[in-house]
Amino acid sequence: MSDLSRRALIGSAAAGAAGLLARPFAGPARAAAPMAGTQAPGFYRLRLGGFELTALYDGAWDSPVDAKTIRNARLADVQRALTDAFLPRDKLPFSYTALLVNTGSKLVLLDAGTGGQIGPRTGAMPAHLAAAGISPEAIDAIAISHFHADHISGLKTKDNALVFPNAEVLVPEPEWRFFMDEARLSTASNALRTTFLNVRRIFSDMGERVRPFAPGRELAPGIASIAAFGHTPGHCAFSVASGRQSMLAIGDTAHHPALFLRHPHWQAAIDMDGPLAAEVRIRMLDRAAADRMLVQGYHFPFPAAGHVVRTATGYDFAPAMWQPL
Amino acid sequence: MSDLSRRALIGSAAAGAAGLLARPFAGPARAAAPMAGTQAPGFYRLRLGGFELTALYDGAWDSPVDAKTIRNARLADVQRALTDAFLPRDKLPFSYTALLVNTGSKLVLLDAGTGGQIGPRTGAMPAHLAAAGISPEAIDAIAISHFHADHISGLKTKDNALVFPNAEVLVPEPEWRFFMDEARLSTASNALRTTFLNVRRIFSDMGERVRPFAPGRELAPGIASIAAFGHTPGHCAFSVASGRQSMLAIGDTAHHPALFLRHPHWQAAIDMDGPLAAEVRIRMLDRAAADRMLVQGYHFPFPAAGHVVRTATGYDFAPAMWQPL
Numbered sequence: 001m002s003d004l005s006r007r008a009l010i011g012s013a014a015a016g017a018a019g020l021l022a023r024p025f026a027g028p029a030r031a032a033a034p035m036a037g038t039q040a041p042g043f044y045r046l047r048l049g050g051f052e053l054t055a056l057y058d059g060a061w062d063s064p065v066d067a068k069t070i071r072n073a074r075l076a077d078v079q080r081a082l083t084d085a086f087l088p089r090d091k092l093p094f095s096y097t098a099l100l101v102n103t104g105s106k107l108v109l110l111d112a113g114t115g116g117q118i119g120p121r122t123g124a125m126p127a128h129l130a131a132a133g134i135s136p137e138a139i140d141a142i143a144i145s146h147f148h149a150d151h152i153s154g155l156k157t158k159d160n161a162l163v164f165p166n167a168e169v170l171v172p173e174p175e176w177r178f179f180m181d182e183a184r185l186s187t188a189s190n191a192l193r194t195t196f197l198n199v200r201r202i203f204s205d206m207g208e209r210v211r212p213f214a215p216g217r218e219l220a221p222g223i224a225s226i227a228a229f230g231h232t233p234g235h236c237a238f239s240v241a242s243g244r245q246s247m248l249a250i251g252d253t254a255h256h257p258a259l260f261l262r263h264p265h266w267q268a269a270i271d272m273d274g275p276l277a278a279e280v281r282i283r284m285l286d287r288a289a290a291d292r293m294l295v296q297g298y299h300f301p302f303p304a305a306g307h308v309v310r311t312a313t314g315y316d317f318a319p320a321m322w323q324p325l
Numbered sequence: 326m327s328d329l330s331r332r333a334l335i336g337s338a339a340a341g342a343a344g345l346l347a348r349p350f351a352g353p354a355r356a357a358a359p360m361a362g363t364q365a366p367g368f369y370r371l372r373l374g375g376f377e378l379t380a381l382y383d384g385a386w387d388s389p390v391d392a393k394t395i396r397n398a399r400l401a402d403v404q405r406a407l408t409d410a411f412l413p414r415d416k417l418p419f420s421y422t423a424l425l426v427n428t429g430s431k432l433v434l435l436d437a438g439t440g441g442q443i444g445p446r447t448g449a450m451p452a453h454l455a456a457a458g459i460s461p462e463a464i465d466a467i468a469i470s471h472f473h474a475d476h477i478s479g480l481k482t483k484d485n486a487l488v489f490p491n492a493e494v495l496v497p498e499p500e501w502r503f504f505m506d507e508a509r510l511s512t513a514s515n516a517l518r519t520t521f522l523n524v525r526r527i528f529s530d531m532g533e534r535v536r537p538f539a540p541g542r543e544l545a546p547g548i549a550s551i552a553a554f555g556h557t558p559g560h561c562a563f564s565v566a567s568g569r570q571s572m573l574a575i576g577d578t579a580h581h582p583a584l585f586l587r588h589p590h591w592q593a594a595i596d597m598d599g600p601l602a603a604e605v606r607i608r609m610l611d612r613a614a615a616d617r618m619l620v621q622g623y624h625f626p627f628p629a630a631g632h633v634v635r636t637a638t639g640y641d642f643a644p645a646m647w648q649p650l
Contacts, residue, residue, distance in 0.1 A: 302647040322627035
């Protein structure tokens with residue numbers, strides 16, 4: 001029977017000495033294998049009806065967790081939720097996964113990644129796009145969920161060069177109206193002012209390339225926007241549907257499942273309208289769970305696709321199983 | 326507010342017609358992007374103390390589910406468990422993920438993959454090893470958990486050529502004794518006979534390369550075997566430890582979490598000693614959950630690493646979050 005004591009699990013020399021192996025394992029005299037030190041390319045493909053979807057990982061950033069992270073929860077409860085999910089209790093690992101949809105006639109990217117402008121472990125999306133065999137020039141359109149920097153900065157390099165030179169940029173009209181409003185900029189708090197200025201940096205010289213859409217509008221055959229305001233004034237989710245299959249890309253309707261699926265009523269400091277964001281989140285998660293929808297979350301752990309399960313106190317995330325194509 | 330009706334989610338043309346986008350999105354006149362049709366390379370790296378671990382995906386096989394799949398459960402209950410995990414109700418997706426440990430001085434592989442000898446979507450491990458930048462010649466040792474074909478066939482090609490020409494093959498001594506016993510072969514059932522014959526095909530001409538070990542024995546610095554009999558007579562798990570970090574590689578102590586973590590008392594038809602396999606499984610999962618151990622499961626969804634959580638009725642699997650290295 002298995003001896004599962006700590007002692008057995010650290011492979012004590014004493015246990016080894018009693019072993020059967022005649023010679024201690026030493027292996028042939030070759031040079032030690034070097035550590036690779038590199039992660040696998042962060043992309044993942046799945047089929048959805050006649051569409052081919054590619055999840056594109058942009059990297060991760062550890063957001064510090066303190067008493068202000070969640071507006072309506074005690075820090076101890078937030079820390080317990082992190083511990084329950086085997087995460088560090090003092091930082092929330094934000095990751096970024098954009099979704100590329102090949103409809104057979106169009107390549108449409110949902111959100112643009114961070115452009116490496118969030119932290120040193122971000123900005124890998126262009127490399128992962130290349131690993132997936134797709135050139136940035138091939139992207140026909142980029143649909144933006146909202147104007148926070150981690151969703152739009154990837155449209156440009158730090159030096160303001162266009163990353164996707166042939167793509168139209170489809171943005172929610174209420175988001176555009178809010179963040180391009182000069183009166184709002186002049187009265188914005190310092191934190192929000194940074195967002196306003198980044199929005200201008202990204203979009204100001206794009207001209208006709210930027211095309212506002214009305215939330216609810218179909219953006220391309222099989223790809224529709226869904227109003228999901230609260231996180232920001234114009235935040236949108238997207239639906240992707242082909243044949244009998246569909247996926248709901250929730251954007252920032254919920255950030256990390258460990259906090260915002262398990263505790264859907266929690267209001268993130270970064271939710272501009274906390275009560276509305278929570279209301280929209282619960283309504284969307286409730287529908288996703290009831291209808292067993294395939295869901296993609298921009299800040300869910302890569303590959304960021306799976307299902308939402310209703311629990312006694314909230315929801316849980318069931319990641320889709322990695323499969324060959 | 327979000328309209329989440331089915332109609333909205335399939336992006337009806339009517340909704341589109343009311344939209345704001347001035348021109349319907351058509352994009353520039355370029356050729357349609359071809360579907361890639363290939364999956365990302367199936368490897369994933371994580372650090373464990375001073376070790377570098379590489380999960381190596383070998384592929385998947387859909388095992389038909391019928392009334393015989395689980396000895397002590399009704400088919401309807403098994404189907405419900407599959408549905409609860411968003412899996413098809415008539416087949417269990419078996420996947421295969423071996424674990425390569427670079428200790429800094431040795432490259433030790435835990436289990437050998439299927440060699441593509443299980444089904445058309447298996448046998449990808451050598452390609453993924455290459456994608457990870459590691460040559461088969463560099464592997465110093467392969468530790469085998471047990472002698473089922475999906476764990477040992479990858480040691481050889483279909484034509485019986487060695488895949489890892491420089492590796493010693495470390496096998497549990499009770500497994501070796503059982504499956505190399507000529508008397509047992511002569512009385513084996515047809516199903517078991519196939520396993521006996523494959524064991525002979527794989528090992529018969531390996532000579533001194535094969536080295537039986539006593540379960541519990543340390544196999545290399547930081548890598549120890551753990552007796553976990555029941556699934557087969559000599560089935561072993563492995564522990565990997567470096568610095569203050571450790572991982573428990575459970576082998577086939579539990580197959581897919583949807584069935585054998587959520588219902589740990591279920592006895593798979595393929596468990597040679599069903600009651601013992603369930604007893605060992607529950608003891609190991611209990612310890613893993615209590616000690617919050619990092620766990621790797623050969624048949625868990627790729628990358629096959631995470632934590633075990635105790636629930637009211639069994640256990641659940643919390644996959645480790647994909648991270649940059």
